[in-house]
Amino acid sequence: MSRPSTLRTLAWPWLIGTLAVLVFAFRQAIFVVPADAAQGDVGRIFYYHVPSAMLSLVFPYINFLAGVAYLFWRRSDPLKALAADALAVAAAEVTIVYVTICLVTGMIWGRASWGIWWAWDPRLTAELLLWLLYAAYLAVRRFSASGQTPTIAAVLSVFAAIDVPINYMSIRWWRTQHPAPVFGGGPDAGMDPSMMPAFVWNIIGWTLWGAFILFFRYALEQRRQFVEEENALKAIEASLEIPQ
Amino acid sequence: MTWHTFFNLSTMEHRHLLAAYIVVWACQGGYFGWIAWKWHRITNSGPQK
Numbered sequence: 412m413s414r415p416s417t418l419r420t421l422a423w424p425w426l427i428g429t430l431a432v433l434v435f436a437f438r439q440a441i442f443v444v445p446a447d448a449a450q451g452d453v454g455r456i457f458y459y460h461v462p463s464a465m466l467s468l469v470f471p472y473i474n475f476l477a478g479v480a481y482l483f484w485r486r487s488d489p490l491k492a493l494a495a496d497a498l499a500v501a502a503a504e505v506t507i508v509y510v511t512i513c514l515v516t517g518m519i520w521g522r523a524s525w526g527i528w529w530a531w532d533p534r535l536t537a538e539l540l541l542w543l544l545y546a547a548y549l550a551v552r553r554f555s556a557s558g559q560t561p562t563i564a565a566v567l568s569v570f571a572a573i574d575v576p577i578n579y580m581s582i583r584w585w586r587t588q589h590p591a592p593v594f595g596g597g598p599d600a601g602m603d604p605s606m607m608p609a610f611v612w613n614i615i616g617w618t619l620w621g622a623f624i625l626f627f628r629y630a631l632e633q634r635r636q637f638v639e640e641e642n643a644l645k646a647i648e649a650s651l652e653i654p655q
Numbered sequence: 656m657t658w659h660t661f662f663n664l665s666t667m668e669h670r671h672l673l674a675a676y677i678v679v680w681a682c683q684g685g686y687f688g689w690i691a692w693k694w695h696r697i698t699n700s701g702p703q704k
Contacts, residue, residue, distance in 0.1 A: 437676075441656055441661055441676075442656055442657070446656065450668075451668055452656055452660070452668055452669060452672055453668035453669075453671055453672050455656075455672055456671070456672060456675045456676075459675060459676060459679045460675070463679065504686070508682055508683065508686050511682055512678065512679050512682050512683070515675075515678050515682075516675040516678060516679060519671045519674050519675045519678065520671065520675060522667075522671060523667055523668050523671040523672075620683065624683075624686060624687055624690065627687075627690050627691075627694070628690050630694075631690055631693055631694050631697065634694070634697050634698070635693075635697060638697060638700075
């Protein structure tokens with residue numbers, strides 16, 4: 412486990428570079444971009460809320476693909492299956508972090524600009540459902556005593572992935588409380604060019620950060636699997652040494 | 656906007672802006688800290704002797 416790897420060599424420069432981008436992006440969002448004409452300074456929540464919302468719909472697909480890879484390899488190649496399972500659990504946790512941020516910042520923004528914390532709007536409800544699905548996924552992983560836990564979790568990840576396109580399309584199919592899509596929403600969509608640098612720097616920064624914590628959590632899970640296997644082997648060896 | 660207005664808590668808009676940014680850094684930083692703590696623990700403990 413102590414062998415150097417490309418990822419481990421990249422980790423510190425990656426982390427420092429990401430933090431530098433996030434600090435620059437923060438400066439852009441708070442101090443450089445002019446206040447929103449309609450909402451004032453509270454509109455600056457956009458630069459943290461929207462990147463988190465977009466990434467909260469990306470990480471579930473990493474979880475889904477890793478879950479499918481686990482199901483594919485679980486009998487033919489157990490080592491690859493373990494790696495896929497480690498990636499699946501890492502992606503599920505990162506998803507729930509981004510979905511939580513999206514929901515909470517959305518509520519804080521909603522209270523200030525709509526006057527309400529929550530509405531049973533299709534977009535908000537689909538995002539809450541995504542959070543609940545991943546909470547269930549992590550609860551299964553944490554509390555199931557069955558040896559089939561990764562298999563059950565992988566099947567659950569398929570259901571969670573189905574919510575993602577519904578979530579994405581919800582503001583296109585139904586017009587309710589949530590604003591219309593900024594990107595890909597038709598001729599009236601888009602943002603003022605003055606907002607673009609702050610938005611682009613924040614989406615880059617939070618994507619780099621998400622990828623960093625995903626690989627860090629993946630490495631941790633692989634290390635945990637290794638320690639668990641070593642302990643199991645030692646327990647078997649110890650049981651064989653007991654005099655009959 | 657300046658640091659002074661960013662930390663201005665006199666209006667709901669400014670309180671909510673500050674709260675949203677704190678929530679993001681607290682969630683991300685908390686999760687990163689939790690992974691780093693687990694990494695430190697598992698690295699130091701290793702397999703049981």
